[in-house]
Amino acid sequence: MTTETKENVVTEDHAEHHEMGFWGKYVFSRDHKAIGMQFMMTALFMLFIGGGLALTLRMRLAWPEAEFMGVDMKQFGGETYNVLFSMHATVMIFFVIIPFLVGAFGNFVIPLHIGARDMAFPFLNGLSYWIMPLAGFVMFGGILLEGVEAGLKSGAFASGGWTSYPSLSVIAGYGQTLWCISLIIVGTSSIMGAVNYVTTIVKMRAPGMTFGRMSLTVWSIFITAILILFGTPVLTSALIMLILDRHFGTTFFTNDGQPLLYQHLFWFYSHPAVYIMILPGMGIASDIISVFARKPIFGYKAMAAAMAGIAGLGFIVWGHHMFQSGMNPYLGTYFMIATMMIALPSAVKSFNWLGTLWRGNIHFTTPMLNALGFVSMFIIGGLSGIFMAATTVDLMIHDTYFIVAHIHYVLFGGSLFGVFAGITYWFPKMFGRMFSETLGKIHFVLTFVGFNCVFFPMHIVGAAGLPRRYAAYIGEGASKTWEHMQPYQQFMTVSAIVLGLAQVFFLIALIYSAIWGKKAEKNPWKANTLEWTLDSPPPHGNFHPDLPTVYHGPYEYNSALVEEDYLPQDRKLEAAGVGGDDGQEDAPSGEGTA
Amino acid sequence: MLAMALVAMLLAAPAWAQEKSADAPTAAGQEAEQPGLFWMPDAISTYGEGVDDLFVLIFWITGIAFVVVEGLMLWFLFRYRNREGREKAHYTHGNNKLEVTWTLATVVILVFIGVVQLVGDSGWLTIKTGYPEKDGVVQPGTFVVRVYGEQFAWHFNYPGKDGKFEDQRHSFKSPTNPIGLDDPAKDKVLPKLVVPENVNILIELNALGKYDANTETYTHPVLHSFFSPNLRLKQDLVPYHPGKIWFKIKQGTAKEGKKYEIVCAELCGEGHSNMHAPFLVLSEEDLAKELGYDWKTAVPAKFPEPVHYHQEQKEAE
Numbered sequence: 001m002t003t004e005t006k007e008n009v010v011t012e013d014h015a016e017h018h019e020m021g022f023w024g025k026y027v028f029s030r031d032h033k034a035i036g037m038q039f040m041m042t043a044l045f046m047l048f049i050g051g052g053l054a055l056t057l058r059m060r061l062a063w064p065e066a067e068f069m070g071v072d073m074k075q076f077g078g079e080t081y082n083v084l085f086s087m088h089a090t091v092m093i094f095f096v097i098i099p100f101l102v103g104a105f106g107n108f109v110i111p112l113h114i115g116a117r118d119m120a121f122p123f124l125n126g127l128s129y130w131i132m133p134l135a136g137f138v139m140f141g142g143i144l145l146e147g148v149e150a151g152l153k154s155g156a157f158a159s160g161g162w163t164s165y166p167s168l169s170v171i172a173g174y175g176q177t178l179w180c181i182s183l184i185i186v187g188t189s190s191i192m193g194a195v196n197y198v199t200t201i202v203k204m205r206a207p208g209m210t211f212g213r214m215s216l217t218v219w220s221i222f223i224t225a226i227l228i229l230f231g232t233p234v235l236t237s238a239l240i241m242l243i244l245d246r247h248f249g250t251t252f253f254t255n256d257g258q259p260l261l262y263q264h265l266f267w268f269y270s271h272p273a274v275y276i277m278i279l280p281g282m283g284i285a286s287d288i289i290s291v292f293a294r295k296p297i298f299g300y301k302a303m304a305a306a307m308a309g310i311a312g313l314g315f316i317v318w319g320h321h322m323f324q325s326g327m328n329p330y331l332g333t334y335f336m337i338a339t340m341m342i343a344l345p346s347a348v349k350s351f352n353w354l355g356t357l358w359r360g361n362i363h364f365t366t367p368m369l370n371a372l373g374f375v376s377m378f379i380i381g382g383l384s385g386i387f388m389a390a391t392t393v394d395l396m397i398h399d400t401y402f403i404v405a406h407i408h409y410v411l412f413g414g415s416l417f418g419v420f421a422g423i424t425y426w427f428p429k430m431f432g433r434m435f436s437e438t439l440g441k442i443h444f445v446l447t448f449v450g451f452n453c454v455f456f457p458m459h460i461v462g463a464a465g466l467p468r469r470y471a472a473y474i475g476e477g478a479s480k481t482w483e484h485m486q487p488y489q490q491f492m493t494v495s496a497i498v499l500g501l502a503q504v505f506f507l508i509a510l511i512y513s514a515i516w517g518k519k520a521e522k523n524p525w526k527a528n529t530l531e532w533t534l535d536s537p538p539p540h541g542n543f544h545p546d547l548p549t550v551y552h553g554p555y556e557y558n559s560a561l562v563e564e565d566y567l568p569q570d571r572k573l574e575a576a577g578v579g580g581d582d583g584q585e586d587a588p589s590g591e592g593t594a
Numbered sequence: 595m596l597a598m599a600l601v602a603m604l605l606a607a608p609a610w611a612q613e614k615s616a617d618a619p620t621a622a623g624q625e626a627e628q629p630g631l632f633w634m635p636d637a638i639s640t641y642g643e644g645v646d647d648l649f650v651l652i653f654w655i656t657g658i659a660f661v662v663v664e665g666l667m668l669w670f671l672f673r674y675r676n677r678e679g680r681e682k683a684h685y686t687h688g689n690n691k692l693e694v695t696w697t698l699a700t701v702v703i704l705v706f707i708g709v710v711q712l713v714g715d716s717g718w719l720t721i722k723t724g725y726p727e728k729d730g731v732v733q734p735g736t737f738v739v740r741v742y743g744e745q746f747a748w749h750f751n752y753p754g755k756d757g758k759f760e761d762q763r764h765s766f767k768s769p770t771n772p773i774g775l776d777d778p779a780k781d782k783v784l785p786k787l788v789v790p791e792n793v794n795i796l797i798e799l800n801a802l803g804k805y806d807a808n809t810e811t812y813t814h815p816v817l818h819s820f821f822s823p824n825l826r827l828k829q830d831l832v833p834y835h836p837g838k839i840w841f842k843i844k845q846g847t848a849k850e851g852k853k854y855e856i857v858c859a860e861l862c863g864e865g866h867s868n869m870h871a872p873f874l875v876l877s878e879e880d881l882a883k884e885l886g887y888d889w890k891t892a893v894p895a896k897f898p899e900p901v902h903y904h905q906e907q908k909e910a911e
Contacts, residue, residue, distance in 0.1 A: 079864035082864060159864075165861070167814040167817070167833050168816040168817065171814055171816070255834065255904045259832055259834070260832065260835075297687075299693050324829055324830055326832040326835060326837045329718065329719060329723050330719070330723075333712060336708055340704040347696070347697075347700040348693070348696070348700070352693075354666055357670040357674065358670055361674065361676050361682060361683035362674050362675050372667075372671070375667070379663055384656070386655075386656055386707060387649065387652050390648060390707060390708070391711050392645055392711040392717065393648050393711070395645055395826055396634070396645060396823065396828070399819060399821070399859040460633050461633075464635060464823070465635065465821070465823030467821065472867055477868040480853075480855065481823060481870075558684070559685055
């Protein structure tokens, strides 16, 4: 069924172009690896923009009326504060997490893992990257037009939160239109990428690479791409309707229209978007944990099915963002039960990660530590989700810091640790050098501790009802209910500074390792997947002269069939009568021996 | 280790918060809120404690799951670490029986959590649909208020002596008539919420647009959210679509004389964090003083039909 993939006409044709010069190779490249790294570098840059915004607003929250080094915190109140958190969220979600997980790892890993020479549509792939900076310029167009200070006064930046609910977003300044256009461009980029991923995975797998032998990273990105294809058009239409309401006199969401309609459309995309932001992290963590536990992944089929389950259920639970919105309470009941069900595949995944660690031979490398960070923080994020999924409990914690804690445990503790794990794991393949273990471990410890100190207290203040999106909880004009919780704010801010510095440290470690790191061999981790059979970094076109033939699943660690504790996917075993030739199932599944 | 540290922090936190609140200088005339159960402020509505119970129930279920899962993980990491004499891992692809078992166990627990949200006096549907109202007619003995949220203030409209709410028009708005009532003298409008205890309270929520009578310009109303942490109640104010909430204050709350707040919990613009109003539970005498009439003799049977600005426009044409 995969024999037709031998004729990779598109990529073979493309793989011949070797001399492309500086511009063709590094800037307007069509090589999936170069494009992946471009996504990674852009996302890394934006991470520091988003982080800077976060630190600014954390400083304001801790000391709303103080002055630091000539910077008066009072100026960050009111509308400026709204701009700060709106931009923080938008940047982190659309310009950091999604480009990292889907853009960078999707591009870099898929062809290498499935044994293809490149993506199905290399030009479209390059285009999907190059419209991202355009989206960035549109988003921050106000800076170019007016500068920061004047722009803040004239509404050149979106300030309606990353959700941008109407009517506020209908009456807001022109920055809101820029925001809508920018996200439409980002969405278009996502769709281009997703079309590419789905086509590549379905049509271009190497001989023997059945769906059942794909790594979970590829599975996760495959499922993510499908989510993007179904969800993004809905967001795009909501944004277009919003622009029409703002500038062309329609009333979709105002007057005779229905403000809740926007919320439904928005969350119909944005709830699956949460899974777009976490699924690739799950895939990456699964691969890394299996490699460094030197053990097959526990319940491979259940893992893939759980991801598909999360994706499917992800489309029928969006209403849990709207329990207190005025939506029919009976509908809320349905959404609660559906949401409870989505905790199920998440739990299955967590148990399977535990099962993979059980009786393993665990090596604590930097990628492994980050992957374990992902799992342990995702567990907290998943469990705290049960609180707000419960409609009655949500009465108290909806729109409070409890939600802020939850989303950061999932998207920072989850996705971003997944990103760190992925970068340090594939670093040898990307740069041809090893990521410094010492520096990587220091970064992990600082980030892990700093992260928990910033976000864990948010559960506590959130349980007390502290509303989110407030510019201050003490001082003139502020509500008096949560004044006694100000020490928490200060503690979180100090921890946030540590967390921010740890990321600067990561950047330094990354540059250091890329230049002075130990030269990487072909397979430094002794892993099974196909990228580790190639040079570090792999040549343009990846597999020369022939595409590899795949004989095994990706997780054959400590198999009894071979001496070594790993069995590369393309290694043909001579012995007859055992799994490992072209049979569909060579991996015994079912009863484990306890 | 991490799990234990986090649990220790969790348990120590209430004590710590209490200590801090005792140390922190409180604003003049403002009573420090004593953090109640799990750092939550006092629950003063009849269903508030039930909501807290559900929180605590989920806290224990997820807390146990947290300790077990993270504990097992740390144990595995320690027990199966790579070291001298441990060169091989156990080769297995999984265990179907085990997976089916933990999947089913999770389903049962999750469905249980879901179902308990719906039952009893603090159930979701009781809180969100159990209005003291039948076929659009308010039950006798119910304290009725119309609440208006605008950028960035709360207005509380009480029916007045005649027991009838006045119609509201944006074009009637003026500095002395912030809501825009037909005849503001016939109703009572206050910048704070005052309610009696131990009776059903029914509130209609309206989002109010900005209207400048001088320039005759109108700005769309925006979303707000009526939130009182003490009531354990939150409900968005949706422009053009009035909503309803109900609650009942526990007997004995008025005696305590505490000051509570209604805050806005849905982003509504630059003044969002300053959009709050005092909320007081008063004895019948104090309430009569505050309102200027005895509310029991003036309970309106119905809320008037809301008139939206675009309807006003059509009427004017």
